[in-house]
Amino acid sequence: MHCALWFKLVCSSGCLVVLALEAVFWDVDGTLADTEMDGHRPAFNAAFAEEGLPWIWDVPLYEQLLLIAGGRQRMAVYADQLGTPLDNAQLDRLRALKQKHYRQRCQEGAIALRPGVERLIEAFSEAGCSQWIVTSSGRSSVESLLIGLFGSSQHPFDGLITADDVRSAKPDPEPYLKALTISGCNPSSVLAIEDSQAGLEAATAAGLPCLLTPSPWEHELLARLDGEVPPAAAALLHLGETDLPARQLSGPPCPGGVVTLEYVNGLVQSSR
Structure with missing residues (x-):
């Protein structure tokens, strides 16, 4: 699917505005939904128990392990740190077990969208923005999550770029560069929405403006946001709702602490 090569007009508060935004690239874990602590972490622990490993990743430990992008790599590094390295067959088996338990949690409804995500997805869809x-x-985990979040109906995304589609994970820009190539979108008309330092670096290296909604466990990123402006278009604790406004950390003022289509459109325009 290719993005439209012309800008659309949308009506906002009775005014017509030029829509500079062609597409939005959503990160998943910690951005789209609260998956890490309530989804992936328990699934890892269930996989370890099933494999007979005496490992338990509690919240503080998992927060540290989240600095390592990708679940398979996370397990490999942890095993090396313990002095008990795992071979490829063991890692593949653990990854498969973990995905099985993660899918089960998705189907049980253990994972929810972050504030403002559903509202903004609908706004993008109504405006004709590609998402x-x-x-x-991994693709299997993402597809299971989308079924759990959106039911059996068609999810609102035009395509998925996952760990199975690239050789290098974030902070390498390869995932975003591949999304740009396949979507046919112009980088100057695309916004990335991320929650992590690795995601921010990947989006920035791919030439994309990035809206940050940091996860609570991104301690270093949150500390840096309090002290200086990062290379992000804007940063808020989440996307906000009318009854749950988000605290803004950087970027142009976001009226009412609620990220809207118009606000996002302005971020893209100002980044050109």
Whole structure:
């Protein structure tokens, strides 16, 4: 699918505005939904138990392990740190077990969208903006999550770029560069929505403006946002709702703490 090569007009508060935004590239874990602590972490622990490994990743430990992009790599590094390296067959088996338990949690409804995500997805869809998933998670996990979040109906995304589609995970820009190539979108008309330092670096290296909604476990990123302006178009704790406004950390003022289509469109325009 290719993005439109012309800008659309949308009506906002009775005014017509030129829509500079052609597409939005959504990260998944920690951005689209609260998947890490309530989804992936318990699934890892269930996989370890099933494989007979005495590993338990509690919240503080998992927050540290999240600095490593990709679940398979996370397990490999952890095993090396313990002095008990795993071979490829063991890692593949653990990854498959973890995905099985993660799918089960998705189907049980254990994972929810972050504030403002559903509202903004609907606004993008109504405006005709293309929406893509760009993530370091595996395709099976992402597809299971989308079924859990959106039911059996068609999800709103035009395409998925996952860990199975690239050789290098974020912070390498390869996932975003591949999304740009396949979608046919112009980087100057695309916004990335991310929650992590690795995601921000990947989007920036691919030439994309990035809206940050940091996850609570991104301690270093949150500390840096309090002290200086990062190379992001804007940063808020989440996307906001009328009854749950988001605290803004950087970027142009976001009226009412609620990220809207118009606000996102302005970020893209100002980044050109």
